Amino acid sequence: MALRVGVIGGGQLARMMVPAAVELGLDIRVLAEGPGMSAAIAATAEGDYHDVDTVLAFARDVDVVTFDHEHVPQDVLRALVDAGVAVRPGPEPLAVAQDKITMRTRLSELGLPVPDWAAVQDPDELQAFLDDHGGRAVVKTARGGYDGKGVRVVSDPADVSDWFIAVAEAGGGQALLVEELVPFTRELAQSVARRPSGEVVAWPLVETVQRDGVCAEVFAPAPDSAGRIADMAEDIAVRIATELGVTGVLAVELFQTDDERILINELAMRPHNTGHWTIDGATTSQFEQHLRAVLDLPLGATGTHAPAAVMINVLGGPADGDLAARYPGALEAFPEAKYHFYGKAPRPGRKIGHVTVVGDDVDDVTYRARAAAAHFDD
Template sequence: MAAGYLDTAPVLLPTLLGSPVVTGPVVAVVGGGQLARMMTPAATALGLGLRVLVENPTTSAAQVVVDAPVGLPKDRGAVQALVEGDGERPRADVLTFEHEHVPGEVLAEVLASGVPVRPSAAALIHAQDKIAMRRRLTEIGVPCPDWAELPDAAALSRFLEDHGGEAVVKTARGGYDGKGVRVVRSTSEVVEWFAAAGIGGPALLAEAKVPFVRELAVLLARRPSGEIRTWPVVETVQADGVCSVVLAPAPDLDPAVEAAALDAATRVAEGLDVTGVLAVELFEVAGRSVGPAGEAGARVLVNELAMRPHNSGHWTLDGAVTSQFEQHLRAVLDLPLGDTTPTARWSVMANVLGAERRELTEALPEVAALDPAAKVHLYGKDVRPGRKLGHVTVCGEDLGAVRERALAAAAVVRGDSTHG
C-alpha cells in the first residue's frame, strides 16, 4: 500500500523523460512590431503557436517570439515559408497581420496553398487603399466625410472650391500615423504628390475637413462564422496626427452618437467581411450634420479603418476581460469570442511617443514608485523622436485622476525634464 522511497524522487525526472509536446494551432503573423509583440501573452495562455515574420532579428516582436523568421512582407517566398513551416515546424492554421503592408498577390498565393488568410485580401484592400475604402463605405451607406478621387490637380481645385477652400489631401496608400495626410488650401501644397502619382506613386483623394467635436474609435472583432463582439466606444486624442491618449469608455457619450458609432462599425465589419480585430476611427460631429449622401442627422463620420489590433485598443490589455490581442487570435482561428466587458470604470492609455532617454527601462524605478498601479508596456524599440515606444494604462473610478496619472506615468517613462 505504501509507495516506495521513489515517490519522493526529484520531480524533474518526468520532464526529462517527456515525449514530444503535442502542439496546438499555429497563427502566422506578418510584421514584427509591437502589435505582434503584444499578441504573445494571449498566445502563451491559450497554448497557441505564434510564428511571426519579422523585418529583422531585433524587432520588437523578435525579442519575445521564439519562432520569428526574418523576412519582408512583400517577399512571397518568406511569407509562404512562414505558413508552410518545415520538418521542425508545423504548417500554420491561419495567416494574419499586424500591419496592412502585404501585397494582395502574396496573400493570394498563401490562400491558394490552403492556409486561410484573415482578414482576407478582399477585406484588407479597404485598409490598404483609402480610395477603395471610401468607395465601399459610400456604397454601403456608412457615413463618411465628403470625398473625391483626385486624378489631377484640377480635381483638387474643384474640390477646394466646393468645400470652402480647404481640404484634407491623402495618399490612397502608404499613409501612417499622420504621414501621407496634408491639410491644404492650394494645389501647390501637394504638387510633388501629384508628380509622384503620375510616375507610379500612390493615387490621391481629397476629403472635406470635418469640424469635429472629438475623435472616437470603435474596436470590435468578427470571426468567420459571423460572431461580432464590440468593446465600449472610446475617445482618442491625437497629437500631430498620432494617437496620444485613449479614454475608455468615451466620457459623456450621447447615446445617439454611441449607437451611430456602433452601427457604423458593425456595418463596416459585415459589409467588408472583416475577420479579426477591426478598429474604426470616427469623427464625432456637432448637432445635425450632413452625411456623404446628404442624409441629415449623421453624428459620426468614419475617418480611418484598421484590420488588426490598434492603438485605440491597447487599454484592453489591462482594462477589459478580453484584450484585443487575445480576441484577434480567437477571431482569426474562428474560436468563440471573449467577453469585452471593462474591468474598471475608466481606463486611460497614454502613449510614450519619443523619449528624452535612450533606454526606457531606466524609468522603471521612478514610474513604479510614482504609481504602483500604472501598467507600463515597453516595446523594446530604439528611441527616435515621436516614435511609439510604449504606453501606460491606468484604471480607476475617477476619470480626471486616472487621466492625470496615466499622463504623469508616461511622462516619467519618456524622461520629460519638465516632470517634477
C-alpha cells in the same frame, strides 16, 4: 498539438499578441522583417513579406496567417489563399484597408457616413474640390500612410504637387484622396472583432486625442457617449465588419461633429492603438480577441474592469535613450499604473510604449496615467 498562429510582421502589435497567445496556450510564430524587431521573442523566420516564396514557406507550418500591419501585397495574399492557407483578414477586406480611395468607395456604396470626398488625379480636380469646400481640405495618399504620414491639410493644389508628380509617374489611373475638413468636436474609435463563422463583439466606444497625427491619449469609455452616439458607432463598426467580411479586430476611427453626427475617418483591420487599453481594462484584450477571431474560436467577453480606463502613449522616450533608468521613478510613483514597452529604442516621436490606468473616476485616472507616462519623457 497547440493551435498555431502565424503573424506577418514583427512590430509592436505582433509583440502584444504574444502574451495573449502564451496565456491561451497557442503557438505563435512571427515572420519578422529582420532581427531585433519588437516581436523578436516569437520570430521563427525573418524575411521580406513582399516575397511570395518567403511568405508561403512561413505559412506552411501554421493553422492561420494574420498580420501586424496591412501592407502585405495582394499578390502575396492571393498566393497564400491559392495554396490553401487560411488568411485572416482575407485579401478582399484587406484591399479596402490598403487603399483609402477603395475604402471611401466601399463605405459610400454601403451608405455609411463619411466626409465628403473625391479621388483627384490632377491639380485642377483638387482645385474644384477646394472651391466647393471653403478653400481648404485634407489630401491623403491612397496608400502607405500611417501616424499622420501621407496626410496634409491644403488650401492650394501646389501644397501637394510632389504627390501629383508621383501619382502621374506611377500611372495606372492612380489618384489622391481629398476630403472635406470635418468640423469635429472630438475623435472617437470603435473596435469590434468578427470571426469567420459570423460572430461579432464590440468593446465600448473610446475617445481619442491625436497630436501631430499620432494617437496620444485614449479614454475608455468615451465620456458622455452613452446612448445614441455609442449605438451609432457600434452599428457602423459591426456593419463594416460584416459587409466587408473582416475577420479579426476591426478598429474604426470616427469624427464626432458639432451637430452630433459621426463620420468615419479611418479603418484598421488589426489590433489598433486605440484598443491598447483593453489589455488592462477589459475582460478580453484586443490581442486575445484577434487571436480567437482569426482561429474562428468563440469570442471573449468585452466588459470592463472599472468605470474608466485611460491610455497614454509614450512617444519618443528619454533623450538620453536610457529607458530602463526611468522605471524606478515611475513604478514607485504610480504602482497601480500598467507600463508597456515594445522593445524599441527611444527616438523622437516614435511610439515606444504606453501606460494604462483603470479606476473609478476618469479625472483621477487621467491625471495618474499622464503623470506616470511623463516619467518616460524628458
